[in-house]
Amino acid sequence: MKSLMFVAPGQLRFDEVDAPSLVEGTDALVRPLAATTCDLDHHVIEDKTPFSGFGPFPIGHECVGTVVEVGPDCTDVAVGDVVGVASHIACGTCAQCELGHTARCLRHGDAQYGLPVNGAWGGTFDELIRVPYADFNLAKLPAGVDPVHLASIGDNLALGWETVMPTVAGVSDPKIAVFGGTGSIGLYCVDVAVHCAGARTVYHDDDPARMKVAEQLGAEVHDIHGKREKDFHLAVDASCNPERLRKALLSVMPEGHVNSVGIYFDDVRLPLLALYQRGVHFHNGKGHARPNMTPTLEAVAAGTLHPELVTSGVYGWDEIPRVLTSGRAGHKPVFVLEN
Ligand SMILES: [Zn+2]
Ligand SMILES: [Zn+2]
The missing domain is CATH 3.40.50.720 (NAD(P)-binding Rossmann-like Domain)
Structure with missing residues (x-):
């Protein structure tokens, strides 16, 4: 599969890498429908963070996608579900996760998609993503909402x-x-x-x-x-x-x-x-996405929130490197992957 790599400040490219597979029975595999940049990603690309010196690594930690495979121990998520993916890797059951502090998971620490911290989880600009504890870390999108403008649901x-x-x-x-x-x-x-x-x-x-x-x-x-x-x-x-x-x-x-x-x-x-x-x-401090994804999605489904007004542009997947290094990506570019 193709994985978007941050190579160095101002340099992004697609690399051909091995696709992830199920490891634990509670894992699911998700193919993105739409992904976007966290505000932090722009600063990484612009050489404004310590991460900017750690390339190459897969970048990106915000996406919505379709569940394409589930492990035998998943009970809530099923193949075909359209879901938001929490940006942090959280077990959902440790003492911190139970307090809602999913970015402080005692089992996974700082682990998340798209940054070189605590494990290789890939990025959400990959064509396939492994999601551990999938019943916990995935949030089903409400029916009738446009997933494109929810690409940021797992973080910002x-x-x-x-x-x-x-x-x-x-x-x-x-x-x-x-x-x-x-x-x-x-x-x-x-x-x-x-x-x-x-x-x-x-x-x-x-x-x-x-x-x-x-x-x-x-x-x-x-x-x-x-x-x-x-x-x-x-x-x-x-x-x-x-x-x-x-x-x-x-x-x-x-x-x-x-x-x-x-x-x-x-x-x-x-x-x-x-x-x-x-x-x-x-x-x-860091956001704790997962517990806040559900009320946010409910507010979008009710027509109360308007994330589509924040989206600054919608682009094709192939355009990611060019748009994100152009200096004109806008405040929230969303990239759509053909499925
Ligand atoms: Zn972020
Ligand atoms: Zn935990």
Whole structure:
């Protein structure tokens, strides 16, 4: 089969590799229907991460696909199911998985698709993917939804739900700020904030394309360099930019929450005295996709969420290397594999 390899910054290519096969009885094999980039992948390709020096490796960890083979111990998934694939490798039964912390699985640690960490699981731009603990790690797509715009369900799209909903649960008339800067996560957060949390939502950025999408999703859109309000229940830092992180931290009401979904590979100076005086709850860490995929899919099926507005372009599978190294991939390009 063909596997998309990250070779070096700015260099992607398809390699011919052995296709995976079932190893455990709880495994399934999935052929992608559509796959997309995590915001992190763009930074890997642009030489902005430590991973950028570790090529070649299979890249990509977001896809939806069709189950083509299941092991004898699978009871929930069946051949022919159209599913979203969780980006992390999680057993579903250890103490961390039971808490919903699937990116901290005690059996598999940091293991995931599409990055050179903890095992060779391939990437979601491969033509066939082995999914362990398939009953747990696969989420069936609801009938009647277009799988193309759900390609991100196993990571960034579910992260939109996770970043917003638990934090504002029980808050009446929530007010949420999103500071954008990476491709898609901030926009998925806006979608959830407006349509699921019913929040007054203000989106800050300086990228015209993303600002337009945020407006279509129902946010008030402010230039990142303009004045900002400082009484949000929740500020989301989806920027990977220390200045924007600082703005997010100083935008919440006393005892407010800041959830940062950007990854900072270097130390960042923080205004700790101001945070002390304000009382700020700060979370920065990986998303735990699997438990958040189900409510996200239910909201899409109900017509509440609009991930199709975040998709920046739909392309053929053969176009992946060219589009992703062109510098014009947009904030969320989706690639469709002929089946
Ligand atoms: Zn990711
Ligand atoms: Zn586990």
